Amino acid sequence: MSNDQKTVLLLNSSPRKNGLTNALLTACQEKLDALNSNEEKKIVSKSIQLSDFNIQHCTGCDACLKKPFACPLSEKDDMPKLEKELLSASAIIVGAPSYFANVPAIMKDVIDRSRPMKMAKYKLKDKIFSAITASGLQNGGSNFVADTLIHWAIIQGMIVVGALGHPVLMNNLPSESLQKLELTSFRKPSEPSDLAKGLSESLAKRVFGLL
Ligand SMILES: Cc1cc2nc3c(=O)[nH]c(=O)nc-3n(C[C@H](O)[C@H](O)[C@H](O)COP(=O)(O)O)c2cc1C
Numbered sequence: 001m002s003n004d005q006k007t008v009l010l011l012n013s014s015p016r017k018n019g020l021t022n023a024l025l026t027a028c029q030e031k032l033d034a035l036n037s038n039e040e041k042k043i044v045s046k047s048i049q050l051s052d053f054n055i056q057h058c059t060g061c062d063a064c065l066k067k068p069f070a071c072p073l074s075e076k077d078d079m080p081k082l083e084k085e086l087l088s089a090s091a092i093i094v095g096a097p098s099y100f101a102n103v104p105a106i107m108k109d110v111i112d113r114s115r116p117m118k119m120a121k122y123k124l125k126d127k128i129f130s131a132i133t134a135s136g137l138q139n140g141g142s143n144f145v146a147d148t149l150i151h152w153a154i155i156q157g158m159i160v161v162g163a164l165g166h167p168v169l170m171n172n173l174p175s176e177s178l179q180k181l182e183l184t185s186f187r188k189p190s191e192p193s194d195l196a197k198g199l200s201e202s203l204a205k206r207v208f209g210l211l
Pocket of ligand 1: 134
């Protein structure tokens with residue numbers, strides 16, 4: 001890998017690998033790859049599924065507060081593997097579905113277990129960060145999911161960005177619900193609306209431009 005190569009990591013934190021969250025992340029990744037093939041920039045996209053990682057719950061032992069800021073659980077689970085992915089990325093886009101208006105438990109585990117990276121002088125500092133959310137219902141809590149992710153990023157010293165789509169017609173963080181706008185029918189998880197896909201692509205453009 002050449003030195004000027006930068007990676008955008010797309011992390012699907014839904015326990016479901018092929019759901020709505022993944023469909024939006026895929027739209028974002030496909031746009032990133034298309035932009036990359038049009039230009040000289042060397043930006044690599046990488047998608048990973050959090051459900052492939054075994055991440056144990058933080059026990060609150062506070063070992064990470066003291067040097068060497070190590071977590072005893074990292075000796076027996078996949079947190080070191082995930083840390084490596086996060087640390088080697090220049091931009092991180094986390095996709096999360098609304099589970100009772102919050103991130104799924106496996107993502108909360110990652111958030112809690114990322115504390116050693118903060119304690120060791122903000123290892124995730126200055127990485128570009130954004131969030132993509134999905135829900136079952138319209139107004140199903142995606143905004144709270146995004147808040148949790150954005151706060152995680154801010155506490156870790158990351159730089160939070162959103163899409164710069166149409167200033168009047170488009171939201172800034174990609175989000176979609178299974179429930180359609182008219183409220184009486186539901187879409188397939190693999191078929192987000194053109195608006196949500198467009199917003200995911202717009203986020204790709206923003207992240208690409210910043211890198
Ligand atoms: C445990 C659980 C809790 C959920 N809570 C909510 C909720 O509070 N609001 C909502 O709109 N949808 C809720 N959902 C539905 C998911 O957000 C929805 O199915 C979403 O598409 C899942 O994303 P995925 O397809 O990427 O897995 C919940 C689903 C599960 C399994």
